[in-house]
Amino acid sequence: MKQIYIIGVGLIGGSMALDIKSKYENVTVFGIDNNQKHIEEAIALKVIDAEAKLEDLQNADLVVLAIPVDVALLELPKVLHHIADTTLVFDVGSTKSPICQAVEQHPRRRNFLAAHPIAGTEFSGPSAAIPGLFNAKANIICEVEKTAFKLQEKALQLFSDLGMRIRYMNPVAHDKHIAYVSHLSHISAFMLGKTVIDKERNERDIFDMAGSGFESTVRLAKSSPNMWTPIFKQNKDNVIETLEEYISNLQQFKNYMEADDFEGIFNEMKNTNHIKEILKGIK
């Protein structure tokens, strides 16, 4: 691979660029981004080598689509229109059904691979890019059979070089499960932050009492609303389902408290404690 194009030079696109530059020789990484400041910042930080336009994509060996999931639906068909027959395009979005549907009938569907690297932080923009972000992380690939053999191979080699663990899944199952292990966590953190901030308006001292436990639990509330709003929109039904179950569990906990059933409270926590063993497997 000689010419790589990163569309969206933020946390994920930028980290991908850094790893590709460190793993491959004689590679040039171009950035495409609506935000001119991000392009300049990414060049200054040596995250990308130069700016490019969609019209340049005919020269691309690889195109990484790393933009908010709503814009990705509009951009992917255009990207596929501009590439060469041998170009691999993959996305990194947190929802997979809408993007797979968006290009289902596209004549260049076989140039596209739908991917979701389970990696990130609560920060965004080119300055949030970090080397090694994808090492030992899971990468969910959807509808792999719809991608051309040679491009499947190219993608898997890249993901392997970046240290990722590959998991294959259909887009419907991906969107359903990711709602539980990722989307709900974000809402939980945002609403916890809101609940405490609402209180803090009147009580300035409250945050001085907060410790590392609070910080850990609300960390995701620092995440970008620009990125997350379209994810929740695209995965609306699944997210609502997880929210209903979460609210119901919280309500049940409150019911135990109100009924002074502290054996019930103990059991709720005891039964969830084995999350210790489950989390051991998460890198």
Added chain:
Amino acid sequence: MKQIYIIGVGLIGGSMALDIKSKYENVTVFGIDNNQKHIEEAIALKVIDAEAKLEDLQNADLVVLAIPVDVALLELPKVLHHIADTTLVFDVGSTKSPICQAVEQHPRRRNFLAAHPIAGTEFSGPSAAIPGLFNAKANIICEVEKTAFKLQEKALQLFSDLGMRIRYMNPVAHDKHIAYVSHLSHISAFMLGKTVIDKERNERDIFDMAGSGFESTVRLAKSSPNMWTPIFKQNKDNVIETLEEYISNLQQFKNYMEADDFEGIFNEMKNTNHIKEILKGIK
């Protein structure tokens, strides 16, 4: 200080013992614990020097009460009964009104200082003890005026030597605010863990999709139910109030989703984003 007695040689008591041993010369740290295995483990790990009994407390310069908050209510009056006139006793519990009330009329009330160091991890037992745990952490002190001057001074010197930032608060305000910044975070994490585990019973693959964001948000669900059940019981009214507000915020988020009001969703997240600045202050 020559003779220190730690009642409850777990995460907090054990970490306190380690710091005291490293900061002071010629000090002997004794451990008192109902759990004989914890005593043996604490001695083996050099967290404490030897075992002791309540009857030995007449020799104590300092007694640290670091046991679950329900047992603390029963043990503190006994401890005060056994100590000398010059002994300082402080607790480290996460609720402050009940323990202050429990000894309000005790003839040795002036030997006691009610404290809550905002420090800890999700682990427990002597093996969870770590040096430096209290460095740069807040320590909330309640009803300081009810402690003898000389013992206030002794306590403040120790907390200062351990690197803590002191905050004074009345027990009622402490319990109200700590419900928001600590107790609610734990319930949020436990119920998030439960919601996802309930799903996972049928879907084995789900946790392989979980990333560091999920791990951070559910981390507190590893906490000890033995420690947390009595905290929720003692702080019942405040915790129920925080739960009501949290559930109401989650419900509002769900309402926006159901109404396809994604501008509302965006604003909810945007308005909470300044938690970034707030969290910068947390050590």
